[in-house]
Amino acid sequence: MAIIATIMNAATGQAIQKLTFGRMPQIGAGFVLESGERVTAQRVDVRKPAPGKVVSPVDVWVTPATGDTTNPWTATPREARAARRGTVS
Numbered sequence: 001m002a003i004i005a006t007i008m009n010a011a012t013g014q015a016i017q018k019l020t021f022g023r024m025p026q027i028g029a030g031f032v033l034e035s036g037e038r039v040t041a042q043r044v045d046v047r048k049p050a051p052g053k054v055v056s057p058v059d060v061w062v063t064p065a066t067g068d069t070t071n072p073w074t075a076t077p078r079e080a081r082a083a084r085r086g087t088v089s
Contacts, residue, residue, distance in 0.1 A: 005058040007033065010042055016064070025060050036078045039064055 003021040008014070017034055025031075029041045043061040 003058055004055075005044075005060045007039075008059050008061045010061040010063045016062070019060070024058075033064070037064055 003024055005019055005021060005025060007016045007019050009016050019031070019033075025041050025044055027041055027044060030038060031041075032038050039062040041060045041062060045059040045061070047057045047059070049056045
């Protein structure tokens with residue numbers, strides 16, 4: 001059974017995206033976001049299901065890197081490609 005988790009930004013508390021895992025993610029597990037950025041799970045929360053529901057909500061807290069989007073050494077791959085094309089403002 002797949003685990004559908006909400007990826008949360010630990011710095012802002014906002015949801016980044018939903019991601020499906022084959023098994024329960026562990027603290028320290030690394031994965032790649034849709035933006036192409038590699039992140040590591042810092043905290044995994046499994047909450048109580050809503051009344052009448054069977055599926056428990058799972059939140060995985062990560063801290064995405066906040067770097068200069070025009071610097072290819074700190075930018076995500078997508079941001080680096082956009083900078084090379086000159087589409088970053």
